[in-house]
Amino acid sequence: xxxxxxxHARVWxxxxxxxxxxxxxxxxxxxxxxxxxxxxLLFFFAFVMAVFNHVETVAGYSLVETxxxxxxxxxxxxxxxxxxxxxxxxxxxxxxxxxxxxxxxxCSPLMRMVCSSxxxxxxxxxxxxxxxxGMVFARLPALEWTRYAAYGLLxxxxxxxxxxxxxxxxGLAVRTQELENAIWIYxxxxxxxxxxxxxxxxxxxxxxxxxxxxxxxxxxxxxxxLGLLSPAWMTYAFALTGAAAAFSLWFWLDxxxxxxxxxx
Amino acid sequence: xxxYRIAYSIALQETLQRRSTLLMDRLGGFAIVVSLYSFxxxxxxxxxxxxxxxxxxxxxxxLVINVLRSFVFTGRGWQLVxxxxxxxxxxxxxxxxxxxxxxxxxxxAQKTVHAASSLFxxxxxxxxxxxxxxxxxxxxxxxxxxxxxVLSSLIFFFLEMLVSSLAFWTSESGGPLFCFELFxxxxxxxxxxLDVLPENIRRLLSATPFPYMxxxxxxxxxxxxxxxxxxxxxxxxxxxxxxxILAALALWRQGVKSYAAEGG
Numbered sequence: 451x452x453x454x455x456x457x458h459a460r461v462w463x464x465x466x467x468x469x470x471x472x473x474x475x476x477x478x479x480x481x482x483x484x485x486x487x488x489x490x491l492l493f494f495f496a497f498v499m500a501v502f503n504h505v506e507t508v509a510g511y512s513l514v515e516t517x518x519x520x521x522x523x524x525x526x527x528x529x530x531x532x533x534x535x536x537x538x539x540x541x542x543x544x545x546x547x548x549x550x551x552x553x554x555x556x557c558s559p560l561m562r563m564v565c566s567s568x569x570x571x572x573x574x575x576x577x578x579x580x581x582x583x584g585m586v587f588a589r590l591p592a593l594e595w596t597r598y599a600a601y602g603l604l605x606x607x608x609x610x611x612x613x614x615x616x617x618x619x620x621g622l623a624v625r626t627q628e629l630e631n632a633i634w635i636y637x638x639x640x641x642x643x644x645x646x647x648x649x650x651x652x653x654x655x656x657x658x659x660x661x662x663x664x665x666x667x668x669x670x671x672x673x674x675x676l677g678l679l680s681p682a683w684m685t686y687a688f689a690l691t692g693a694a695a696a697f698s699l700w701f702w703l704d705x706x707x708x709x710x711x712x713x714x
Numbered sequence: 715x716x717x718y719r720i721a722y723s724i725a726l727q728e729t730l731q732r733r734s735t736l737l738m739d740r741l742g743g744f745a746i747v748v749s750l751y752s753f754x755x756x757x758x759x760x761x762x763x764x765x766x767x768x769x770x771x772x773x774x775x776x777l778v779i780n781v782l783r784s785f786v787f788t789g790r791g792w793q794l795v796x797x798x799x800x801x802x803x804x805x806x807x808x809x810x811x812x813x814x815x816x817x818x819x820x821x822x823a824q825k826t827v828h829a830a831s832s833l834f835x836x837x838x839x840x841x842x843x844x845x846x847x848x849x850x851x852x853x854x855x856x857x858x859x860x861x862x863x864v865l866s867s868l869i870f871f872f873l874e875m876l877v878s879s880l881a882f883w884t885s886e887s888g889g890p891l892f893c894f895e896l897f898x899x900x901x902x903x904x905x906x907x908l909d910v911l912p913e914n915i916r917r918l919l920s921a922t923p924f925p926y927m928x929x930x931x932x933x934x935x936x937x938x939x940x941x942x943x944x945x946x947x948x949x950x951x952x953x954x955x956x957x958x959i960l961a962a963l964a965l966w967r968q969g970v971k972s973y974a975a976e977g978g
Contacts, residue, residue: 482889486896493900500910501757504765509756631738638742642749649756654748 461557465566473570480571487575491524494644495582509648514589515676519646521583523668525605527640528576530612536567537616537633540623549624550711560702563620564613593675601675604687608667611691617698621705643668666690717811718819725823740831747780747839750905765909771936772907774848777836778932779904784832786867786927787899788824790817791874791891798881804975814875814966821871850937858944862931865951869923869958873898876962882969885976903929923954 473480498520502513511519536543540563543549552559587598619632639662647655647665658665666687673679729736754772758764764772794817797803806813840847850856877894880887899905901924908916908929919925930947933939939947 476886476889478884479886479889482886482891482893484889486889486893489893489897489900493905497906497910500912504910505757505761508753631735631742635738635742635745639745641746645749645753645756650748650752654752 458557458561462561462565465562466568469568470570484571484574487571488578491575491579494520509646511646511648514586515672516646517582518586518590518675519669519672520644521579521586522605522608522672523640523643524579525576525583526608526612526667526671527643528572528579529609530616531572532569532576534564534613534616535569536562536564537620537623539567540564540620540633541627544623544627547711549709553706553709559706560617560620560699563624564616590675593677597675597677600679600684601671604671604674604679604684607687607691608671611663611667611694614691614694614698617702621698621702624702624709625705640664640667646672663690663694718815721816721819722823725820726826729824729827736827736831739828740835743780743784743832744835747776747835750779751776751839751843765907766938767907767909767936768848770846770848771938773843773846774936775907775932777839777847778935779928780836781829781832782863782866782928782931783899783904784828785825785863786870786902787895787904788821788828789871789874790821791878791895792888793817794875794878795881795887795891798878798969798973799885799976801975803973807970807973814872814963817875818871825867848936850935852937854941855934855937858941858948859931859935861948862926862934862944862951865948865955866927866931869951869955870898870927872955872958872962873923876958876965879962879965879969882973898924898927901925902927903932907932923951923958926951926954 495517498516499513501508502516506512508516543552543563549559549563552562555562615636616633619636622632642650642654642658643664647658647669650658655665670679670683670687674684751773754764754776755769758769758772762768767775794803797806803813806816850859874891874895877891878887880890901919901922903925904927908919908925911919926947930939930951934944
C-alpha cells in the first residue's frame, strides 16, 4: 500500500510540476486567466457587500454569514479546480487515444485522468479566499473548537463529494466519448452554491440537498460553523459522500471494463 | 449576401443537430437564472421594492438578462483564436468572402437557437413565479428594447473579434479573452443591476460601452428610461458600435498583415 501511494505521489508531483512549467511558459495567457478569476471573485464579493449597504439580512443571514457561505463555496470549488482539473479534458483524452496509454501505464488510470492536471492559477486565487475566510472567522462571535472542526470536516466532505461527481463525469467520457458539456453543467449548477440554500424555494432546496447535493458541498459546512446543522444532517452528509464515492468508483471501473478503445 | 445566408442556414442546422449539447447549455443557463431569481426573491423578502425596483421589476430584470445573455453573449471569439493559432484561418482568407460577415452569419444562427430557447425558459419561469412579471404595454418600448438588444449584440460580436485578433501576434490570447469576457459580463450588468454598485464605479462604467449591453436594454424593457432619453442613449450605443467596428477592422487588417500561417 505504501509503495502504491509513493508511486502515485511521485507521478502526481511530476505531472503537477509539468503543469506548472506549462503555465509559467504561457505567461500572458496565464496572467489573463488569473486576472479573470480574480475579477469574478472580487465582483461577486463587491456585489454581496453592496447589497448589504441596503439591507440588514438576506434569508435571515447577516453580511458576515452570507460572506461565509460565499467563501465556503469558493474554497470547495477552487480545491476541486486545483486537483480535479483533468476531467475538463477527459473527452479529448479518450477520443484522441491518450486514454489507451493511461491504461497500459503502471499507475491508476483514474488518477491520471482526474488528478494529473493541476491548475496552479487556482492556488493563487485560493490564497485571498482563505485570507477572507480568516477575516470572517475573526468577525464571528467566539465559537467552540468543535464548530471549527465540523466546518473543516464538512468542507473536506464537500470536496470528496465533488471528487465523486468528477469521477462520474470522467466515466461518462470513457463510456460515451461524448458529453463534453457534462462538467460544464456541473459548473453552472454549482453556481447555485454561491448563496445559502435557504434562499431557494422548497422544491429547489430539496433537489439541492438530495438530488444534486450542492447544498451538502457548500452550505452544510457554513451552517455547521454557525451552529445551524444538526448531528443528523452531518451524518447524512458523510453517509451521502461515502455512498457517492462508492458508486462513482464502481461506475468508473464498469466504464473502463466496457472500454474498447476509440482511437488508434 | 447569398453565401452568408447559406452559411447561416448550415450553422443553424448544425446547432439544432447537436441537441444534447444545446440542451446541456440551456440547462446550465437555467440554473443560473433560478439562482439569481431566488437570491433577489430572498433579498426582497417582504419589502415592496429594492433600489427602486419593485418585486415584479426585479424578477423581470433577471428574466430579461437571461434572454439578453443568450442573444448578446454568443460570439465567435474562441473560434477565431483557435483558427488563427492552428492556421485554419488561412482557408478563410483565400475565399471570396468577408471573414467578419461569415462569422456574423454563424453567430446569428447560434443566437437564433439560444434566444428562442431562452424565451421558452423565461416564459416557463414567468408562469411559475408567484410575484408576477413586468410586461411593457407600450409597443414603442418593445421596439426600443429590440433595437438596443441588436446593437448590444453587434457591439459584443465586434468587441470579441477585437480582443481575439490578438491571436495574430500571440498564441496566448486565450487568457486576455477569458478575462475580458468575465469583466464584461459583470460590467454589463449581466449578473445584477448596476444600480447596486457605488456611484463612482457606476459613473466610471457609464463612460464605456459595457452598460449599454445588458443594463441599458433591461432598463428600457422595464420602462425605467423615458422614450426620448432612450432614443438619445440608442444614439450613444450606435456611436459605440461604430467605434468598436472601426477598431476591430483596423486591428484585423494589421493582424492579417503580420499573420504567418503558423501551424497551417
